[in-house]
Structures are given as C-alpha cells and as structure tokens.
Amino acid sequence: MTEEKSLNFIEEIIEEDLRTNKHGGRVLTRFPPEPNGYLHIGHAKSICLNFGLAKKYNGKTNLRFDDTNPVTEDVEYVDSIKNDIKWLGFEWDKELYTSDYFQKLYDFAVILIKKGLAYVDESSAEEIAAAKGTPTEAGKPTSARSRSVEDNLRLFEEMRAGRYQDGEMVLRAKIDLANPNMHLRDPLLYRIKHAHHHRTGNEWCIYPMYDFAHGQSDSIEEITHSVCTLEFIPHRDLYNWLIENIGIYESKQYEFARLNMTYTVMSKRRLLQLVNEKLVDGWDDPRMPTISGLRRRGYTAASIRNFCDRIGVAKRENMIDFGLLEFCIREDLNKTAWRRMAVLDPVKLIITNYPEGKEEILIGENNPEVEGGEGEREIPFSRELWIERDDFMEDAPKKFFRLGPDKQVRLKNAYIIQCDDFKKDSDGKVTEIHCSYIPNSKSGEDTSGLKVKGTIHWVSALHAKTAEVRLYDRLFQVENPVLEEDFKSTLNPDSLTIINAYIEPDLANAIVGRGYQFIRLGYFTLDKLTSSDKLIFNRTVGLRDNWAKETNK
Template structure:
C-alpha cells in the first residue's frame, strides 16, 4: 500500500491591508522607480490656521514618510503675498509639532525657488510653450469656454518669442499694474479639460511678500509652482486632495521640460469632511475677521489650535485620522467618531472629578450638626495611578436633581422615597421626606444615613 506524506498544517501568511496610496508606493518600490526612495511633503499655504482637515493630510504625509523609512518636507506655498503672514507660518509649524511630527531639515518655502521658477518660465517661452497675454481676467475667463464649447485663442497668443521675453522681463521689473498682463501656458484652447486651456502661470502682484519683501513684482500660480517645487526637492509622491485630480494633467505638463528623469507623481485622496464642522479656511477666516469668534484658536473653531484649547489631545486626533482611513471617494464623517476618539484617549489619562450642575439640597437628619468628615474618592476608577482626592461630607450636601425621582420608574436605581442608595465614597442614605415650595418644586430632600 502506497503511503503519502500528510502535509502539516501551515499557518496562513498574515494578510496586511493597504490603502491605495500604499499600494502605489509598494509597486514603485518593487519596480525600483525611485530607487526605493520615499519623500513626501506637506505644503500648506500660510494664509490661515490649519483645521482638522489639514490634520488628516499631516498624518498621511508624515505617516507615509515614516512608514517607508523615508522623510517628509514641510513646505510653505507662499505664492500669494496678499493673504499670507508670518503669524500663519508660525502657527502651522506649532500645529505640526504638536501633532507629533517633525519635518526633514529646515522648513522650505516656495519663495526659495522663485529664481528657478522664473528661469523655467523663460525656458517655456523660448520653447514656444508660454506667452504674455494682455487680456483682463474677465476676458480670459469668458474666452475659456465651457464643457460644451471650446475656448477662443487670445489675440496675443502668437506673439514672438522675443516679444514675450521682453514683456515678461518688464513684468518682473514692475513696469505694469496688477492684472495688466499675465503669462499663460500655451497648450490647447479646445482641450476637453478646461484647466488645460492656456492656464495663467504668472500674474503681477505689487504687494510686499512676507519672505522676499519687495524683490518680486510677479508671482507664479500654484498650479505652476507646485510641480516645480516638488521636482526641485525631488519629492517622490505628491499626495494632495481630490479636487486637484483634474489639475494632474497640468502638473505633468509643467514638468515635461524639466531637466530630470525622476519626476514626482501626484496622487489624490478624498478630503476630510466632518458633520457640524466648517471645513473651509476661507470661511473660517471670515469668522475671525468679522469678530464672530475670539480668534483662530477659539475653542469653538475646528482649527487644530482651537481643538487643542478645547481639550483634544494629539493622540486622539491621530487616532481619528487613522480610523477614517484613506479613500478615493468623498464622504462625510460623523463628528461622533471624533468625540469617541477623545474619550478613548482621555479615559485612562484624565482625572474624573464630578460636579453637580442642577443641585438639590440633601439634609442628613441623623448626622451631627456642625460636624464634617473627609471621604476618599479615586480620581479615575480605571487608573489607580492617578491617585485619590478627598471630598467633604456633612449634614448638608447637594446631589444632582435628576438623581432623585419622587415616583421612580421601573429600573430607576437612584434615590427615591424609602429607598436606600450609597453616596460614592461615603455612606448609605435613605430618603425619609421631601420638602417642596408653593409651586410644587422640590427644595430639600431629607435622609438618614447608616453610620
């Protein structure tokens, strides 16, 4: 009789769930796309304080960097001096640190690369891929067309390279007023993606910049600056929110002439939306400027600094961001999950002293008048390490009004006439009488205690 070896039971390999961003990075590492290198970035614009939605981006970018033994750059996209301020720069750095993350080397600024961006814009002009347009913003918008109508070429689209370079130099020199001229990418005014219909890549802004002062009179648009910043810093995975998905073709177009074979890739994820929370920096700024709140760190605000003042911990916010995960489709998260995360984090950390909000007086009729004693109560019933506190017990005490019911319903286990209950950390008491005012409201509850 032939005997076959019986296979031993082998435990299945542990299955690790990954989100779609991790799947992309894993594949890149397998193919050696970036030589196994992972470098992400968190690129806020310093035009306001960060809110809970930014916390998700912070946790994702810095978390990915740490997970793959890589790094994460903190970069300020300061390309619009009209709304930016050093106050916002400092608040952003404080929030990132408070959440428990640190960035690679020194913070970076888009303004650090203005010279390189300017030279690259001139390169695009020389290649016939950019031109100076004299149309107003309204004219450009009107001539861009819509999803069913192709755009109309600018009358200045076919300017010569020499004329475009000269005009661009004059823009830089401050010869023109705001809005008088712009530099546009020369792509396709009939492109099905409206973003690609000759987008503006430089505009004139005669405003002092928080970092460069009055050195520049022209500033790059975000869609032009951002891919260049990523390329200069050699970012591998440029992770941003879903509204930038339609801008990805422009991101790639900007870098077509960049002199580097290792080009970063943009990956989009769904932004965080929370019920009962305003998730717009523009609207939050309006609240601050109108004086409807005490400031960006008002505890009612969904800003990270506001949540910090409200009592939220960095651990609870990181836990919240982990629980909601990373998705490709927009959704709304119930604020109850955020509140659950703070309760879970604080339940073993915080002391739990009780307070009577709606008091009713209790008189212990058989307790000696003028006498008091101290009773010991734990600070946290689930964590002995937080120690105990002492509370005063005497003839007159106060309890919460809804802890007493004159005609108790079924399964009411608190104080009621003739019923004995125990006061936490003290004695058993029994209700013997109820005193009411002329309106029938309970003013006193008389009890006896069991010594």
C-alpha cells in the first residue's frame, strides 16, 4: 500500500474553494508566457503546476500569450512554446493572446481615467522614477497628477492616435505616493511603442504594462486561480486594486517559489545573451536549460514531469541540485533506453586463435530491465575488435577486473578472452592487444566452467560504423553563476567535447527521440542534425553523478 502524497498549499486552497463552491465548482488556471524567448526548465515547473492542478480537479487551463511588447516578441517563440507544452504532455483549453483584449484593456483604462484614478504624465522616465521616492521616503506628485479628467481623456486618445513619440507620455494609475509598497506609487499602465506587432500589425501604438494586462486578462477569462512565482507578491496589491476599481470579475493571485537550479541560469534575458553572443549554438543547444535544449539532449517528457513533481510546490525560495534532474532522467532511461555498444576511445584487439575471415552473429537484449528484454538484436562478431583504451592496463592493480597481461575478461554477449600479448608504439602507447578466446564460453552457452569478474564492451572492427559523439556536460563551472560579476565568465570550457567513435552497426538505424544506453558509458540520443552521411549522437547523461564526487572531494 503506497503512502498518499500530502497536498501542497495551492491544492489546499483549491479544495477549500471547491468545498465552499467559491467559483461555482470551477477550476480554471492559465499559463501566460511572454513570447520573447524559448521556455526553460523553470517554465516546465509552472506548466506542470498549472496544467496539473486543472487535470487533478477536472478543470481547464488556458494558454495565454502575454504579447504586450512588440519589440521583443516573435512568432518563432510562440510556435516553440506551443511545441514544448504539447511535448510535455499537456493540452490547453483555449489558445489566447493578451492582444485579443487590447480594446477591452483600453476601455478599462478609460474607466479609471473617468473615475479620476488614472492620468497621463509627460514627465521623463528619470523624473517619474525620482518622484516615486524611496522605500523610506514618500514620493512627490508630478504636475500631471492634478490634470483634469477631460484633459486626461483627450491626451490618452491622442496617445492612441499616434500623436506622440515613444517615451513622450505614459498613463499612470493614481493610487498613493506614500504607500510603503512601491508598486502602488502611481504605477505605469500604458506606454507608447511605435512598433509592428506580430498579431495586430500597426493597429496599436500604445501597449499595456504587464501589471495592467495580467490581472485584467485573468478577469476577462474568469480565471479562478492565478498562480505566479514569488517575485509577484509585491504586485498582488496592485492586481487586486485594479480589479476592484475597474469593477470586474475577481480573480485571485497565488504565489509559489520559482525553480532555481545549480550550475545554470533561469533568466530568458541571460539565455538570450548566450544565444546572441554565440556562446551556445542557439536556444536548443543541448547544454541550455531550455525545454527544447533538454529534449534535443535526450531528456524525456516523463523525466521532466517527474522532476517537477519531486521538487514540489513551496512558498520559500530554494536551490535545487542539478543532480536531481539528472537522477530523474537516469531513472527513466534505465527503464526505457535500448542497450547498444559503442567505443569512444578505441584500441585494436585481435583474437589470435579466432579463424581469419570467420564471422558470426551474436544476440543481445534490447533492454534487460524489461521482462522479455523488448526484443533482441543481432551483433556481428569477428577476429578483430575495437575496445575502450582504458579497459586495458599494462601494470594492472589487483582489483582491476578488466584486461591486462594474462588477465581474463568476458566480452559482452560474446566469449571469455585472455590477454596474451600487446604492442606499443615508440611513444609507449598501446596500439594492439593480442588475446585468445575460449571457444566454449559463449554467453548463454558457456560450458567452460571459468569464472571471470569483469565484462567489457566491444565493436567488431569489420562491421563497425562511425559516428560523431558529442559529450555534453554542465554549462557553468560554479553552482550559482548569477552571483558572479559576469555570469558568462563562469562558462565551463569543457561543456562540449566532440569525438569520433565506433558503434555497433544496429545504431545506424537509431531513431531521433529514442534513448540509447551505450553500455558502460552513459545514455545517448540521436541528434536532429544527423544525416545519412554523418551520424551524430548526444550524451544525455552519464551512468553516475561524477559532479557529486568532485563536490565531495
């Protein structure tokens, strides 16, 4: 009997609201991304929370693009966001855009002006900032604050009509210049931006600020539970003030801790820097914490959902170890990845007593973790093999259970072999290993009676295919790059290593999106840029957490 998982604080709120029929028994959440970049793993947490709450309580989730800044937004980002949500396994009820509500939002602003609760201010951005005061000193009104309702209505209409340049005027709420919450000191509601919008074209040249668009869009859609991250706590008073004074549906905002993770950055602005300065190969570079980057690296939707479930929903900021994300993908791929053999640092091994010209087909399971092995594949075997260089040691210590002079080892899915001799070049580097095999020791048919402690992987030199293998590691060298003066100075120079490897021939049939365990080496996936002329594999994650070992040291 499994232990029932306790409710998080948002689930407790929803269950109480359902008990009291607060929203007529409805649960309607929303995911409101700004289409100014690709989604990252932090957004995945918000996606899983908003869509997961709706699913648990038989509700619905709207996907609403907060497209209120035409300068930074693009259709490319809209498409990528939709693809990421679907890939994670979620479906939205309605696809909406804040731009759908531009006229309604404008009308709401007019309501505030008519109530004497909003005014047009021609002061410069610097003057407005200075007049707001400090957290310990009250602000001072600009001359515009006493302007008449009639003049404010006229000026606001002229702003919309394009009579003024960018930055020449703004619309501000008239609230309280002495309020300890700086967000209530006459915040900006609208600004002028003469820029082409990806959906409305040049119809508008004034655009609502996030704080004005967010709560009102929630209200228009009658969102029951508006879930935000903790940095929006100071914005909540303004969220409520606007809804109350406009006189519209009362949506409620609830805040949870955003995802902060070691060895990465969770800021679209910083990620955009990496992309624009070509420090990475685009938004979907497998080193990036973007959902598309993780997908290309070989992370599965199930592993990311499991990760988000494990970290839970909290009210206090914390730092999640990147190793937990890696644990989740290892756990998933161990159950689903097909086993294959590849040699990344090859040295030739010759079985001297195996007949020249002879070939045979051996059999290996696709996945020993699953009953039945998910089928089998054929593995060609011949006299000459490639093995990993570090699987041989000339002066092997006692507990080295791989190859060395006179040592025996089993070849995976094949025979037991014994090292009889080896050759070195003038620099002392081993170039060939000569072994003899035990004919009656074939895996599954072994009658030799020999017991060996080590098993190594291999690839038949006669049948091997070649592939480019990209070994990805963490993008940053320090746990919290944003604490450094220049976060880019902490980039890990070894975050990508490209090598040419030998792979067993079945891997030439690999499929993009499927996980493969290169036996004893790690989990890999076929890159989207692979072609018939060039196979490219990305390492998703190693078999164990080497960073934890380094940290312990």
